[in-house]
Amino acid sequence: MCAVIQTYHLGLIGWPVEHSLSPVMHKAALQAAGLNGDYSLFPIAPLPAGEAELFRLVDRMKHGDLTGLNVTIPHKQTVCAFLDNLTPAARTIGAVNTVFLNSNGQLWGDNTDWSGFRQDLANQYEGQSGLVQILGAGGAARAIVYSLMMDGWQINISSRRPDQAKQLAAEFSSAHHPVSAFPVEQFSLLPDVTLIVNTTPAGMSPDIHSSPWPVDLPFPRRAFIYDLIYNPAETRLMSVARSAGLTAVNGLGMLAGQAARAFEIWTGHSIPIDVFQQAACERISL
Incomplete structure (x- = not known):
């Protein structure tokens, strides 16, 4: 019997997101970890205009279409209302930059910033x-x-x-x-x-x-x-x-650090921060 190879479908919610370095960082991490996966950008307008689209995207994750999501401006606080629970850090901070699905199928928000x-x-x-x-x-x-x-x-x-x-x-x-x-x-x-x-x-x-x-x-x-x-x-x-x-x-070091922690939450793999930082630096220099 052939083993099922997991594919990690990751992405970023924000507005705008086209200049984000997250795709190159997480794709480099997937490669370094030897994992199959992709990282997509999901531009969603600020609420209330983007409310329906944000709900649909979060719902996709709950149904297993997506493995993990990053969240950036302007949704770090508003996304909390769409989640089942928050980690203690995210609850205290009142802002989420990482969304993951726990073993019970619940959507959790964390903050790795x-x-x-x-x-x-x-x-x-x-x-x-x-x-x-x-x-x-x-x-x-x-x-x-x-x-x-x-x-x-x-x-x-x-x-x-x-x-x-x-x-x-x-x-x-x-x-x-x-x-x-x-x-x-x-x-x-x-x-x-x-x-x-x-x-x-x-x-x-x-x-x-x-x-x-x-x-x-x-x-x-x-x-x-x-x-x-x-x-x-x-x-x-x-x-x-x-x-x-x-x-x-x-803030490049902070960017790499928060990405590394988010990647570990989603995949269980701890990848050196240098992998994320180097990928970001190469993209900026283009």
């Missing part, structure tokens, strides 16, 4: 936990706050929408670990800010000339800049920070 960021920051940043300024208060920011709180960082959030920043700070803040929300113009003047994390899309291709950092506002003199954007490889924020003598890195 936080662990991808945590691992890459540990590899790139040599200092101690201190005072961090987070730019943005969306779904990506939620994962970053969760990650940084685990390592004892003092956190301030700033956003173009102050009410959103205050709401996010209130959700994560506790008596033992307060989280603040102040405009970046006020908070960045504090001398103890040692980390700035951009979670906004400002500076992402094709809008490469924009930056989330206010013009003419000095950087904290000891700050390490981490920009979640990875395309372009050097954003406007990173360029200006480096011109000021600061160290600045992009």
